[in-house]
Amino acid sequence: MKFTSLVMAAGFAALAAGGVQADGHGGKVKVGMITTLSGGGAGLGLDVRDGFMLAVKGNEAIELVVEDDQRKPEIAVQLADKMIQSEKVDVLTGIIWSNLAMAVVPAATAQGKFYLSPNAGPSALAGKGCNPLYFNVSWQNDAFNEAAGAWSNENGIEKVFLMAPNYPAGQDMIAGFKRTYEGTVTEEVYTKLGQTDYAAEIAQIRASDADTVYFFLPGGMGISFMKQYAGSGVDKNVMGPAFSFDQGILGAIGDAALGVKNTSHWSKDLDVPGNAEFVEAFQAEYDRLPSLYAAQGYDTGLLLASAAAKADVKDADAFRAALAEADFQSVRGKFSFGANQHPVQDIYMREVVKEGDVVTNKSLGVAASDHTDVYGAECSM
Amino acid sequence: MSTILLIEQVLNGLQSGIMLFLMAAGLTLIFGVMGLINLAHGSLYMVGAFAAAAVAAATGSFVLALVAALVAAAAAGAIIELVVIRRLYDRDHLDQVLATFALILIFSEGTRWVFGSFPLYLDVPAALSGPVTLPGGILYPAYRLLIIAVGLVIAAGLFALIAKTRIGIQIRAGEADREMIAALGVDISKLYTMVFALGAALAGLAGALVGAIQSVQVGMGEPVLILAFVVIVIGGIGSIKGALVGALLVGLTDTLGSVLLPIFFASFMDQSSATAVGSALATMSIYILMAGVLLFKPTGLFGKA
Incomplete structure (x- = not known):
């Protein structure tokens, strides 16, 4: 090899x-x-x-x-x-x-x-x-989220619960999703950066009438949320940009991540x-x-x-x-x-699946084709 | 907000408070008895979680994983007490902070060296993985109920240990006058190692219990450490009772603050600014609580003047 x-x-x-x-x-x-x-x-x-x-x-x-x-x-x-x-x-x-x-x-x-x-x-x-x-x-920070918003419009996702940490990248990601999403946003919750316990948010998700939870929680925050969500018995769809579902993290979440949809410019x-x-x-x-x-x-x-x-x-x-x-x-x-x-590239929708014993991503198709960011218009050089 | 949701959030607050108590109890015990500020307490929490994840992966048994967490953290605690901490009792707090901060770095990079840079997998046992229905139709994760129960049992055990046993008497005596109890023939250095290992074991157990529903990764202990310090400052340094009350107060304030504040602001502001203001204020709520307590009780709720 x-x-x-x-x-x-x-x-x-x-x-x-x-x-x-x-x-x-x-x-x-x-x-x-x-x-x-x-x-x-x-x-x-x-x-x-x-x-x-x-x-x-x-x-x-x-x-x-x-x-x-x-x-x-x-x-x-x-x-x-x-x-x-x-x-x-x-x-x-x-x-x-x-x-x-x-x-x-x-x-x-x-x-x-x-x-x-x-x-x-x-x-x-x-x-x-x-x-x-x-x-x-x-x-660009917004890219995966704009693609996810566009994909949601075409795939019958009508009501979403949005969640991200309360810091600039978190706010950018949510803004990116809302820029393209045409359905209803039922709740928009900002959590603490580095928060490890999501019991309070999961209770809000349970009480919400959203059909899908869309979240951006990079690194350990995403691991914690997914494990707790799986144990809570709430069965709404879960979706997000790929950062909470990359290969390094999936191993730590395990089966709790199966079925999650996430947007990425790459898939193996x-x-x-x-x-x-x-x-x-x-x-x-x-x-x-x-x-x-x-x-x-x-x-x-x-x-x-x-x-x-x-x-x-x-x-x-x-x-x-x-x-x-x-x-x-x-x-x-x-x-x-x-x-x-900045890149002009296709953004794909992926789904977390199990291949043998390994939890990994499978691509479902293009969510946004030749995607580029909206900020380019303000750039002059 | 419905009553059911409110009760569920109160349970969540209790559970996060109980977890904090396990961390804070060890920290306050060590500070009270030995006068030592141990920043490396969060590393012992991490050691517990990693030991549990490794043993769970090897054996598949969650009970064995918890035992491993207790043993590994206690052993790590005893070793650092014998090698490093022992030399710090007579130094001032700044030296202690410096040395134990160095221990954080050593533990973090050591753990990364042994287990790699990627988070480890540790899940709740299958029997406890789902929710249970409580009276009143509240769905609540079984594992979190277990955490509350385990925490309460340990709290009761600690009170009994301190109040009723011979070791407890020695610990309290050591807190009051370390020269005197040494003169009375108690092996004070053995006692210190024991108390330190006990505190470490509690932190390790908390790490393993929490690791199953959070992420097991390098650096996981430090955010909890900060909260644990807030707890012991609120509760009064050196007081186990203070640690319990402080931990529950912090857990409830933190959880209910993040839920209720945005709703409160939404009653007279538009939704998006209410979310922004509420979330920002919720982040500060426990520190405001701490400042408030210190204003009226400068030594904490149960602290000795």
């Missing part, structure tokens, strides 16, 4: 590096990755890092430095300064959380460094705060070129199933390699043009950048 992944990585490397040697331009690109590798959110950062490393493995045009931000904005800022000033990186990437991205990205782009976002897409950076050096390779069973190979290579290399975060890290690596093969990073305009072409085969299928350098 190790062998296949090596061959594959070497193949990608040859594709990427081939161009470098052939036409002479394009020196080394030094990449600084700041991501979360310790503490409670470490699973996400690990997946992004491992996906990225798989994509650029053996690629001699790319030199990578990885540092742990511990999920703390102040540490992320320090690391970014260090990478820019003493490591002299050309490109920064890796940040998982919106609040950390807001702390690092504007400062990094102001110093002339490229930033590729492998996760997190705060609306501020998609609209007025857009920047020629900032590329989002994941999603998507029939697009390169996806099956990616899933296989990732499993062979790291001995676990990839999550959507791993897919994002992988695509970020492929994007960077494609640009490095075409242009020299010292020539910022040429490198930017090479990035904007998005000339790589994304494991999500179609992928291109809109005018604000």
Whole structure:
């Protein structure tokens, strides 16, 4: 198994590096990755890092430095300064959380460094705060939710109960869902960030006449909610953006998650070129199933390699043009950048199923085709 | 809001209060008897949950998992008492905070090293997984009722231990005058290790019980630790009775606040701003409660002046 992944990585490397040697331009690109590798959110950062490393493995045009931000904005800022000033990186990437991205990205782009976002897409950076050096390779925060709203309209979901933590990303997600959803919102509940007990909310859900619960509770919050919901005997449908149902979390929820619908730009069973190979290579290399975060890290690596093969990073305009072409085969299928350098991509509806002993996602079809964010209109660059 | 919903929410508040009590009891015991601020108490909660998840995965038995949680947390507690904590009794609180904060980091990264970065699976036993119907037609999860029952039994056991047994007398004496009871021939360092391990075991049990309905992951103990500190400040530092009353107050305020405040504001505001204001205020409610208690009782409800 190790062998296949090596061959594959070497193949990608040859594709990427081939161009470098052939036409002479394009020196080394030094990449600084700041991501979360310790503490409670470490699973996400690990997946992004491992996906990225798989994509650029053996690629001699790319030199990578990885540092742990511990999920703390102040540490992320320090690391970014260090990478820019003493490591002299050309490109920064890796940040998982919106609040950390807001702390690092504007400062990094102001110093002339490229930033590729492998996760997190705060609306501020998609609209007025857009920047020629900032590329989002994941999603804008609202994307999965707008797709879920659109899917609900077409699938007879008439009354929903909305729930999210009371912080900017939570409010963005709910706003995204309401932007496209045409049915009735019966209740809208904001919980504490980091809340672990949802008994009070579940009682409200039981009393509500909604037919579906739509929630955004990333990480441990989602695990807690789903386990408690399953034990409560309430049998309303459950739906949400993929963040509470990625591969790293499903194992901890177990059977309680079966049947849940969730929207994502990627699924491991998507029939697009390169996806099956990616899933296989990732499993062979790291001995676990990839999550959507791993897919994002992988695509970020492929994007960077494609640009490095075409242009020299010292020539910022040429490198930017090479990035904007998005000339790589994304494991999500179609992928291109809109005018604000955020993704234009299909968003799929997935369902949590059991394959043998493994709880995982199966895609049900496209929920929103060529989806892009609404903030691009405010972006001028 | 219907009466049934209100009763259900009161039960939820009780249950979260009881869970907090298990954490706070150990914390307040350790502070009361040894004068030690133990920030690593949340790590012992995590140790219990991880031990339970590992044993449940290996054996499939929830009872064995609970036993493993008790044993693992007590052992971890005894070890850190012997190796680290013992050296801190005569230091000031700042040194204790620094050293036990270091223990949090060591436990977190150690756990990640052993179990990996992804959350573990631990579920309630099948027999208790569904809801039961209470008098009045209230559907309530059986497992949460079990948590309330276990918590009450442990509270009663602790009171009996402190009030009726020889060890309890020694603990109370140690609290009052540690030199004197050492002079009377009680092995004070053994007593301290025992009290610390007892507190740790309670935290570990809470971690395992709660881990089954929440997520078992690195860093799960710290949010609970903050609440447990609020509880012992409200209840009065060193008082088990205070910890029980404080925990129930915090549990009820927290649960009912998050449900009732948005409804209250909706009676005279439009829905979306009522939700926003209510949720924001609910987040603060337990801290407002703490400030209120401290205003009238600066040493907490049952604290000694």
